[in-house]
Amino acid sequence: MTSAVFPIATAAALQQNVVTVRLLALCPMLAVSVSVSAALTLGVLTTLVMMSTGTVVALLRHQVPDAVRLPVLLLLTASAVVLLDLAMAAEAANMHRQLGIFLPLIITNCAVLARLELFARKQQPLAAAIDGAASGIGMTAVLVLLAFLREFFATGAVATFQLFPASSGFVAAGLPAGGFILFGLLLAVINKLKKRTDLLKGCV
């Protein structure tokens, strides 16, 4: 089993990256990528949901009839999300408020459902857990990168350093349109790199 860990993880995080290759989860991504902290939080929460739900789905794979699998997958996802939602409301009220509707909306995140339906439903629990974690990490990486770019262009800030005054930032980068444009450019750069380098061959 341990020998398969690495291939499963790289496949989920790189070759089949839910955001840059499958183009899933774009709605929450564009919505929360205005700030790095929100992007990182949502990414981590989604990773937790994918990992825990994936494990449970894999454990129940022989018990759930195919005909009702979608409601079951969604109910399991919803349970995990509700737990996290309540935990966030209790422990991190500010971030909970900042994420708003996008935290409960993890339930409908296509990336979660896609990994459950395509992978976890047919695999061993350990493999499903690794796949969920790696997919989530792959998504979080892209999300944080995009949030970093948007925050930088819109406010001139890199973490706590101010590279140029916030007043001369590109307001448009913080708007949804700017998010779409930057995401498109990011995809273009990744595709270009994919063609150029052998290092990334078959990856990302």
Added chain:
Amino acid sequence: MKIANSTAIMWSVAAATLPALAAATYLYGWGVCQQLFITVSAATLCELICLRWQGKPLAAAADGSAVVAACILTIALPPYVPWGVAAAAAIFAIGLAKHCYGGLGNNPFNPAMAGYALAFISFPEYFNAWTADATSHPTPLALARLGDPLAATTWLLALPALAAAAGGGVLLLLRLADWRLPLAFCLGAVATSMALALDWQTLIQGGLVFAAFFVITDPVTAATSRGGRWCYAALVGALAIWLRQHGSHSDSIAFAILIGNVLAPLCDLAVKQWRR
């Protein structure tokens, strides 16, 4: 005289913006020329880089389309915006609004207007005050919006419009631009301002006349059928005036044109369906 190929057309259009550029230089000073230099260099450089990345022949940069976009952008932007803003608008216009959509002839949006809109949304502070001779005052249009009777009292205010009309008139005479487009645009604008009971003098202010001759006539982003063109240009003219009055900015021609660009294929289709 009939000018047929797109390179010759583009350079003629660029030349036709010269009277308007000269008028702007006369009114606002050498900043206009500096800005023209910045936008032309940024646009050309961006054009070369985009062509290189796509593996297209670099000679295509000589077709003049980047220069035309830069000239239009220079006139649209206030004369003293920081160079970075002007360069960003030019780069956005050429790199994103033009090359990302497949280059010359494939762009759904007018590149110069897309660049202007980006700069306008991102840096609104530079667009509220036009500076002439280092003294800052609100635009005549902003005054008219506030109901200031002093607005538009001097003939100087009509100068940019006259200069744009002179250059644009030459384009129409040479048949480089379809006369239906400016005419329908003006009709739409006049009708809307009458409907809204606006001061007629506001019609010659802002970029309205310039847009009528140089922006609306862009054959790539306009509707293609004759009927569609009447419908498209009249719609943009009406929108430009309506947005001026009811939008959140004092001059919204760029937004009217971008909305019109989206609707241009629909205009063609609507006219075709209606004729049937």
